[in-house]
Amino acid sequence: MTNTSPASKADPTKLQAESRNATKAQLLEFWYYFSQNKGAVIGLVIFVLLVLMALLAPLIAPHDPDFQYRDSFLVPPFWEEGGKAAFLLGTDAVGRDMLSRLIFGARFSLFIGVVVVTIALVGGVVIGLVAGYVRGMTDTLIMRVMDIILAFPSLLLALVLVAILGPGLINAMIAIAIVLQPHFVRLTRAAVLSERTRDYVVAAKVAGAGHIRLMFKTILPNCLAPLIVQATLSFSNAILDAAALGFLGMGAQPPTPEWGTMLAEAREFILRAWWVVTFPGLAILVTVLAINLVGDGLRDALDPKLKRS
Amino acid sequence: MPLLEIRNLKVEFDTAKGPFKALDGVDYTVDGGEVLAIVGESGSGKSVAMLATMGLLPDTATITADKMEFEGLDLRTLSSRDRRRVIGKDISMIFQEPIASLNPCFTVGFQLGETLKTHMGLKGRQARDRVVEILTSVGIPNPGERLSAFPHQMSGGQCQRVMIAMAIACAPKLLIADEPTTALDVTIQKQILDLLVQLQQDSGMGLIMITHDMGVVAETADRVIVQYKGRKMEEADVLTLFENPKNPYTKALLSALPENATGDRLPTVSDFAEAGGF
Amino acid sequence: MAGDVILKVRDLYRTYDIKGGMFKKASTLTAVKGVSLDVERGSTLAVVGESGCGKSTLARMLTMIDAQTSGLIEIDGLPIDISQTGISKEMRQKVQIVFQNPYGSLNPRQKIGHVLEEPLLLNTDMPSAERRDLALQMLEKVGLQPEHYGRYPHMFSGGQRQRIAIARAIMMKPKLLVLDEPVSALDLSVQAQILNLLADLQEEMGLTYVFISHDLSVVRYIADKVMVMYFGEVVEYGTRDEVFENPQHDYTKTLFAATPRADVDSIRKRLAAKAA
Numbered sequence: 035m036t037n038t039s040p041a042s043k044a045d046p047t048k049l050q051a052e053s054r055n056a057t058k059a060q061l062l063e064f065w066y067y068f069s070q071n072k073g074a075v076i077g078l079v080i081f082v083l084l085v086l087m088a089l090l091a092p093l094i095a096p097h098d099p100d101f102q103y104r105d106s107f108l109v110p111p112f113w114e115e116g117g118k119a120a121f122l123l124g125t126d127a128v129g130r131d132m133l134s135r136l137i138f139g140a141r142f143s144l145f146i147g148v149v150v151v152t153i154a155l156v157g158g159v160v161i162g163l164v165a166g167y168v169r170g171m172t173d174t175l176i177m178r179v180m181d182i183i184l185a186f187p188s189l190l191l192a193l194v195l196v197a198i199l200g201p202g203l204i205n206a207m208i209a210i211a212i213v214l215q216p217h218f219v220r221l222t223r224a225a226v227l228s229e230r231t232r233d234y235v236v237a238a239k240v241a242g243a244g245h246i247r248l249m250f251k252t253i254l255p256n257c258l259a260p261l262i263v264q265a266t267l268s269f270s271n272a273i274l275d276a277a278a279l280g281f282l283g284m285g286a287q288p289p290t291p292e293w294g295t296m297l298a299e300a301r302e303f304i305l306r307a308w309w310v311v312t313f314p315g316l317a318i319l320v321t322v323l324a325i326n327l328v329g330d331g332l333r334d335a336l337d338p339k340l341k342r343s
Numbered sequence: 344m345p346l347l348e349i350r351n352l353k354v355e356f357d358t359a360k361g362p363f364k365a366l367d368g369v370d371y372t373v374d375g376g377e378v379l380a381i382v383g384e385s386g387s388g389k390s391v392a393m394l395a396t397m398g399l400l401p402d403t404a405t406i407t408a409d410k411m412e413f414e415g416l417d418l419r420t421l422s423s424r425d426r427r428r429v430i431g432k433d434i435s436m437i438f439q440e441p442i443a444s445l446n447p448c449f450t451v452g453f454q455l456g457e458t459l460k461t462h463m464g465l466k467g468r469q470a471r472d473r474v475v476e477i478l479t480s481v482g483i484p485n486p487g488e489r490l491s492a493f494p495h496q497m498s499g500g501q502c503q504r505v506m507i508a509m510a511i512a513c514a515p516k517l518l519i520a521d522e523p524t525t526a527l528d529v530t531i532q533k534q535i536l537d538l539l540v541q542l543q544q545d546s547g548m549g550l551i552m553i554t555h556d557m558g559v560v561a562e563t564a565d566r567v568i569v570q571y572k573g574r575k576m577e578e579a580d581v582l583t584l585f586e587n588p589k590n591p592y593t594k595a596l597l598s599a600l601p602e603n604a605t606g607d608r609l610p611t612v613s614d615f616a617e618a619g620g621f
Numbered sequence: 622m623a624g625d626v627i628l629k630v631r632d633l634y635r636t637y638d639i640k641g642g643m644f645k646k647a648s649t650l651t652a653v654k655g656v657s658l659d660v661e662r663g664s665t666l667a668v669v670g671e672s673g674c675g676k677s678t679l680a681r682m683l684t685m686i687d688a689q690t691s692g693l694i695e696i697d698g699l700p701i702d703i704s705q706t707g708i709s710k711e712m713r714q715k716v717q718i719v720f721q722n723p724y725g726s727l728n729p730r731q732k733i734g735h736v737l738e739e740p741l742l743l744n745t746d747m748p749s750a751e752r753r754d755l756a757l758q759m760l761e762k763v764g765l766q767p768e769h770y771g772r773y774p775h776m777f778s779g780g781q782r783q784r785i786a787i788a789r790a791i792m793m794k795p796k797l798l799v800l801d802e803p804v805s806a807l808d809l810s811v812q813a814q815i816l817n818l819l820a821d822l823q824e825e826m827g828l829t830y831v832f833i834s835h836d837l838s839v840v841r842y843i844a845d846k847v848m849v850m851y852f853g854e855v856v857e858y859g860t861r862d863e864v865f866e867n868p869q870h871d872y873t874k875t876l877f878a879a880t881p882r883a884d885v886d887s888i889r890k891r892l893a894a895k896a897a
Binding site for chain 1: 684710713718720722725727728730731732734739740743744753767770773776786789
Binding site for chain 2: 671672779808809810811812813814816817820835836837838839841842843875876878879880881882883884885887888889891892895
């Protein structure tokens with residue numbers, strides 16, 4: 035074949051620019067549908083602020099989260115009678131600044147979310163891909179095990195696991211990841227089942243793609259949309275479960291400023307000092323709500339059934 | 344007075360990339376006892392016009408028309424309750440995917456009976472007898488037994504017959520068939536087309552065939568409207584259109600038919616677009 | 622020319638086991654029953670039939686997607702029996718397929734360039750610059766622009782996607798191309814363009830086509846030989862003119878009679894019958 039066609043002389047940089055444009059258009063379209071959902075945008079803004087807060091915690095927190103001011107136990111927030119301007123949201127029973135603890139607590143909550151979702155997602159996707167792609171006995175076996183995990187009340191199972199592994203933040207995260215993972219497995223498997231018989235998969239097979247390539251390069255990218263949505267929802271679930279484990283004394287151990295643990299420590303002061311329970315509770319609520327809103331927006335933007343007028 | 348008269352129909356959709364004009368000022372008239380074919384390729388707006396008439400377009404569509412009358416009844420100002428009374432009874436429609444158009448959860452007999460109950464007030468024994476009668480008229484063997492069949496137990500052709508039965512159950516004055524045979528095999532297509540034409544001639548209703556297939560047009564239509572990109576290209580009776588097409592686009596479509604091929608290559612629409620300037 | 626047979630199929634069978642349930646006995650379904658055919662190099666064999674007649678199953682066996690239950694397939698002298706020998710790279714380079722639905726046959730998350738380069742990446746050790754050059758050449762050959770290289774499939778119309786699918790199929794310069802209803806999902810005017818493209822490519826690259834279709838007018842236009850299938854069996858097999866001028870089997874006659882005619886004479890006849 036002669037190499038004189040104009041196509042083969044096409045400028046590679048121009049081609050690259052064109053390719054980038056296509057990617058950009060893809061992202062722009064995604065953003066259009068996401069931004070149609072006002073709640074999702076608000077959620078995203080709050081989430082970004084939370085991330086910034088967590089990253090810059092040492093810079094913006096007014097006090098050391100673990101330092102105990104012996105002269106100011108249970109100081110109320112500054113607008114209440116007896117409040118001090120130095121402790122904007124008051125102090126807890128041993129004189130630690132609430133605001134600083136909340137700010138540092140964001141680090142733990144987001145860390146928990148990221149780690150738990152990563153473990154559950156990676157594990158769930160791989161297991162689900164294998165189940166959906168291989169079918170047969172492997173599939174049956176995997177799905178029955180997942181059914182058994184799902185049959186337990188999730189928090190109870192996490193508690194049992196933590197009891198076996200021993201209390202602590204890391205073990206709590208592993209336990210929550212195991213509990214959340216079957217959802218990813220089922221979702222991935224369902225998506226794989228619907229994709230694997232599509233013509234483009236057959237075409238890749240005819241082109242000579244092996245099993246691993248078909249699973250991870252051809253099928254997986256087309257199953258990602260529901261997984262991303264599930265991942266955001268699991269993110270908030272993980273934070274909630276970790277807070278619950280913390281509250282039950284099985285998660286992060288004091289003096290870690292984890293929001294759930296803070297709630298647990300404040301249990302006996304609920305009637306005397308409302309702020310020690312209200313603010314960590316509010317922090318959990320706002321974070322979970324923001325992430326769920328983002329998840330909702332992602333669903334709108336990624337679900338091809340809902341868009342496409 | 345024509346059965347259905349629409350003047351200057353415009354339909355616009357809101358999309359991510361701004362408004363999209365699906366129909367740009369098209370007129371339609373159908374008389375009772377007439378078969379009108381609307382032909383066009385995808386994106387020509389051939390289905391949109393009839394969906395607009397039926398009030399079946401999504402909220403993102405903006406519909407404007409100078410006139411939109413069915414038997415002198417202004418469809419534009421009709422409340423949705425009154426519209427429902429007309430649609431399904433006097434105007435009914437059948438779609439491309441027969442199996443998807445039937446509810447998989449209910450038996451064929453139940454779905455047909457429901458139509459009769461809603462529009463004709465027939466119940467019990469009476470409704471059942473009428474259902475059997477209609478199923479017989481659309482050529483379903485053993486209609487008595489077929490009543491308790493679910494849609495997935497029947498073939499595509501049979502489902503389309505049931506859809507037709509449902510559409511003609513209330514003796515409509517106008518039947519709109521949107522690509523009724525596109526999903527079916529050739530031999531089944533022939534049967535369904537024959538059935539539709541037969542029913543139309545027996546009852547004297549108006550029939551609108553929406554299709555992309557020139558063969559279907561040639562086999563069924565009295566009059567033809569050719570559409571392209573939301574505009575009407577040509578309107579003529581069927582013989583004139585095939586014998587002596589006026590519009591360059593119509594000419595292009597007809598010569599792109601493989602059976603009309605004369606030389607080695609098929610002429611394409613773009614060959615004509617340059618010459619005809621549409 | 623005669624005797625230069627590129628595809629030889631003898632007595633091909635494909636059966637599917639239908640699993641029994643609680644109330645159902647297990648049974649077998651024979652999708653293809655004893656098909657034999659020969660296709661000469663550079664010619665087009667059209668396989669005609671209605672849904673469920675086994676024509677797509679035949680296509681899947683010819684393109685090594687499924688294995689045959691019994692029978693012989695020989696492509697360019699190479700015997701194909703993937704359940705026994707597996708698929709070698711050499712076998713892959715002989716035959717490729719184009720699917721019916723251009724919306725489903727391209728991976729929505731893969732840019733066109735990667736779609737085209739995938740067969741080369743998997744079967745040859747060509748350096749990436751060379752692969753890209755070849756992909757660009759193919760794009761041009763099927764009537765697309767080099768700037769389409771980096772775009773995603775959803776940015777194209779149905780006809781353009783089918784062009785891409787054709788380009789992918791001929792990337793490895795196969796000897797035999799199986800076309801599974803390549804134009805039935807397309808508009809009439811686009812259909813004409815794709816048929817023209819296929820004719821050009823056949824001439825230029827010496828391709829052999831197995832063209833699967835239910836549309837007799839397209840078959841009559843493109844085929845050299847025609848095979849009519851009915852419930853897995855071949856009921857009619859011959860040159861185009863033999864089959865169209867003088868069909869032998871009842872089913873073929875029914876099929877021809879059912880095909881809508883878009884010529885003036887038949888319209889006149891119909892209108893006259895209606896008026897009477």
